Amino acid sequence: MAHLSIIGTGNMGQAIAAVAGRGGHTVQLLGAADAATAATGDIVVLAVPYPAVGTVLAERGASLAGKIVVDITNPVNFETFDSLTVPADSSATAEIAAALPDSRVLKGFNTTFAATLASGQVGDLPTTVLIAGDDADAKATLADVVTSGGLKAIDAGDLRRASELEALGFLQITLAAAEKVAWTGGFGVIA
Amino acid sequence: MAHLSIIGTGNMGQAIAAVAGRGGHTVQLLGAADAATAATGDIVVLAVPYPAVGTVLAERGASLAGKIVVDITNPVNFETFDSLTVPADSSATAEIAAALPDSRVLKGFNTTFAATLASGQVGDLPTTVLIAGDDADAKATLADVVTSGGLKAIDAGDLRRASELEALGFLQITLAAAEKVAWTGGFGVIA
Numbered sequence: 001m002a003h004l005s006i007i008g009t010g011n012m013g014q015a016i017a018a019v020a021g022r023g024g025h026t027v028q029l030l031g032a033a034d035a036a037t038a039a040t041g042d043i044v045v046l047a048v049p050y051p052a053v054g055t056v057l058a059e060r061g062a063s064l065a066g067k068i069v070v071d072i073t074n075p076v077n078f079e080t081f082d083s084l085t086v087p088a089d090s091s092a093t094a095e096i097a098a099a100l101p102d103s104r105v106l107k108g109f110n111t112t113f114a115a116t117l118a119s120g121q122v123g124d125l126p127t128t129v130l131i132a133g134d135d136a137d138a139k140a141t142l143a144d145v146v147t148s149g150g151l152k153a154i155d156a157g158d159l160r161r162a163s164e165l166e167a168l169g170f171l172q173i174t175l176a177a178a179e180k181v182a183w184t185g186g187f188g189v190i191a
Numbered sequence: 192m193a194h195l196s197i198i199g200t201g202n203m204g205q206a207i208a209a210v211a212g213r214g215g216h217t218v219q220l221l222g223a224a225d226a227a228t229a230a231t232g233d234i235v236v237l238a239v240p241y242p243a244v245g246t247v248l249a250e251r252g253a254s255l256a257g258k259i260v261v262d263i264t265n266p267v268n269f270e271t272f273d274s275l276t277v278p279a280d281s282s283a284t285a286e287i288a289a290a291l292p293d294s295r296v297l298k299g300f301n302t303t304f305a306a307t308l309a310s311g312q313v314g315d316l317p318t319t320v321l322i323a324g325d326d327a328d329a330k331a332t333l334a335d336v337v338t339s340g341g342l343k344a345i346d347a348g349d350l351r352r353a354s355e356l357e358a359l360g361f362l363q364i365t366l367a368a369a370e371k372v373a374w375t376g377g378f379g380v381i382a
Contacts, residue, residue: 089280124315156371164359175345180346188381190314
């Protein structure tokens with residue numbers, strides 16, 4: 001049984017909280033007004049837009065030491081909608097990991113639209129959460145939360161693969177925005 | 192009705208030839224021994240590994256002027272299996288387009304395993320070919336070949352999206368190599 005703190009009460013934060021709840025895990029959901037409230041979770045999910053991550057890290061960085069920190073962001077440049085805002089040879093997750101050297105930082109949930117987390121399905125396929133990171137135990141812990149909540153999880157490799165997961169997330173958002181795929185669809189994983 | 196020249200007789204070249212054939216299009220399949228044979232297709236598919244593309248362009252570059260050229264490569268560093276061999280802010284397709292300023296260069300077929308082109312299915316989903324490029328007419332011409340051959344096609348955006356398609360192709364290869372997905376599966380597209 002895991003205890004999660006989810007920072008961010010938007011549709012992704014709520015959907016991840018529901019997945020964890022379905023799996024019997026406990027969840028602390030923290031909004032913007034809760035900056036002074038300590039995150040009590042062993043797993044802390046940064047469910048805020050990438051531009052807000054810096055503020056969260058400034059407020060909470062030291063208190064995240066020893067925890068599993070899950071970055072779900074897609075750092076899309078929403079002005080141009082034509083690139084990411086992180087260097088092409090890096091990733092949001094790599095930047096966050098560099099800022100949190102005492103946390104075990106994972107990428108996850110950035111390739112699954114909120115509706116597919118809520119429904120458990122991408123079209124007729126089960127929703128699969130792709131998880132990348134350098135700590136195998138941390139990835140297994142997060143995968144257990146995901147699978148106990150009724151979804152599938154795949155270890156997508158080490159932290160460097162966050163770059164490809166962000167490219168996939170970005171591409172999927174552009175396809176949905178262009179109405180080429182639905183926000184209830186996108187990329188499904190066929191194992 | 193289109194006429195395609197497919198350069199490369201490996202499993203991808205053969206699978207793409209079969210798709211085009213099913214659609215009633217004509218195909219010239221050119222192997223390594225055919226370097227002196229002119230590519231007669233209006234659409235030329237570079238179905239060779241990325242390291243061999245340079246040789247093909249040196250042999251045929253000038254003769255590809257005016258044609259639609261389709262880059263299907265995933266320029267994976269197969270020594271490290273940990274990155275692509277093109278700059279992170281570029282793509283194989285962008286490099287090829289720069290070398291062929293008088294061709295209309297598209298990215299396509301790099302996110303569909305050969306088996307899924309042959310069967311028409313990714314698991315139980317129809318196989319979807321993602322196509323990127325700057326020329327809308329060229330993309331529509333290639334999409335017609337794909338859909339007449341029984342597959343689905345999606346316009347994935349302009350040439351810059353080749354970078355994300357290559358990231359997706361790379362990720363999918365790493366997942367298959369790690370036996371996290373099957374070579375008959377991978378990422379399916381749910382519209």
